[in-house]
Amino acid sequence: MKLCFLVEENYRYDGMPVEVIRQLAAWGHQVDVLRPGGSLLRMTDLVTAGSHDAWVLKTVSGGPGLTLLEAASAAGLVTVNDARAIRGVRDKALAAAIGRSRGLPIPPTYAAATPELLAQTPESEYPLVVKPANGSSGRAVHLVAAPEGLAALGPELRGEGMLIAQPYQPNPGVDIKVYCVAGDFYATERRSPLHPDRPHPERRVPVPREVAAVAAQVGAVYGLDLYGLDVLLTPDGPVVVDVNDFPSFRQVPDAAARVAAAVLDLARTHRPSPAWCTPPSAPATAVAVP
Ligand SMILES: Nc1ncnc2c1ncn2[C@@H]1O[C@H](COP(=O)(O)OP(=O)(O)O)[C@@H](O)[C@H]1O
Numbered sequence: 001m002k003l004c005f006l007v008e009e010n011y012r013y014d015g016m017p018v019e020v021i022r023q024l025a026a027w028g029h030q031v032d033v034l035r036p037g038g039s040l041l042r043m044t045d046l047v048t049a050g051s052h053d054a055w056v057l058k059t060v061s062g063g064p065g066l067t068l069l070e071a072a073s074a075a076g077l078v079t080v081n082d083a084r085a086i087r088g089v090r091d092k093a094l095a096a097a098i099g100r101s102r103g104l105p106i107p108p109t110y111a112a113a114t115p116e117l118l119a120q121t122p123e124s125e126y127p128l129v130v131k132p133a134n135g136s137s138g139r140a141v142h143l144v145a146a147p148e149g150l151a152a153l154g155p156e157l158r159g160e161g162m163l164i165a166q167p168y169q170p171n172p173g174v175d176i177k178v179y180c181v182a183g184d185f186y187a188t189e190r191r192s193p194l195h196p197d198r199p200h201p202e203r204r205v206p207v208p209r210e211v212a213a214v215a216a217q218v219g220a221v222y223g224l225d226l227y228g229l230d231v232l233l234t235p236d237g238p239v240v241v242d243v244n245d246f247p248s249f250r251q252v253p254d255a256a257a258r259v260a261a262a263v264l265d266l267a268r269t270h271r272p273s274p275a276w277c278t279p280p281s282a283p284a285t286a287v288a289v290p
């Protein structure tokens with residue numbers, strides 16, 4: 001097969017996706033590598049129909065790769081993940097709206113264009129978790145016990161773009177991080193950045209049945225094939241607080257070979273549109289905005 005990998009600058013030397021590229025080449029496939037953050041791009045000629053069997057992107061939040069992947073998708077090429085699916089999760093505010101409207105267990109989510117607007121969040125929603133809508137790796141994620149605590153966050157959050165706030169979901173202090181590779185699920189337990197006091201090295205754990213069901217639903221709703229989700233086990237069941245397209249797959253055994261095999265498989269298959277791209281069968285329930 002002939003594949004084009006978009007490698008963002010952050011991942012130039014990273015095991016994921018570099019080892020996947022190496023594995024595909026070792027299997028005899030042609031892999032062209034494009035660095036969207038490291039070259040001038042002649043957009044009008046870059047993507048031509050039929051040039052590759054698929055374009056592949058491991059996204060970085062805010063990185064330029066998604067524009068190219070969307071161009072490839074517009075030219076009719078297969079993309080891994082589906083470019084629209086990545087859009088649906090890259091912005092946590094959009095991801096929350098889509099997920100809740102499709103019945104995923106996601107906390108009620110408020111979006112605010114400036115830190116000051118967060119002050120309008122109803123008091124009944126505290127304690128609050130505040131985070132940037134395009135955040136990653138725990139950056140600028142804060143637990144705010146009461147409205148008075150918001151003011152101190154202003155300087156850090158200004159410049160982070162759209163912010164989101166959610167009621168804190170009670171949990172044991174560890175996330176279940178689920179990794180999904182074309183239908184197979186793997187899980188690790190990792191300390192939540194909101195509970196730094198909990199000593200907890202990341203370790204593999206079996207995927208609880210109810211978590212696997214939620215993970216499968218996440219794939220279908222957003223239309224993702226290679227993805228990860230952060231799940232909190234609350235007294236009311238699993239709650240999804242984050243969805244990532246093409247995560248690190250850290251702790252997944254033989255991750256490079258598994259992901260490479262999945263990419264080949266996905267390049268060959270025609271997949272349906274992400275569920276969220278078609279209107280829901282039942283009218284969406286109105287969301288009460290305070
Ligand atoms: N609503 C919430 N309730 C409780 N903990 C949360 C909530 N949202 C996020 N967290 C904790 O903060 C961590 C980081 O938030 P997340 O949305 O995953 O952002 P990032 O993109 O930075 O990983 C999560 O893994 C989880 O431990």
Ligand SMILES: [Mg+2]
Binds near residue numbers: 137
């Ligand atoms: Mg996360």
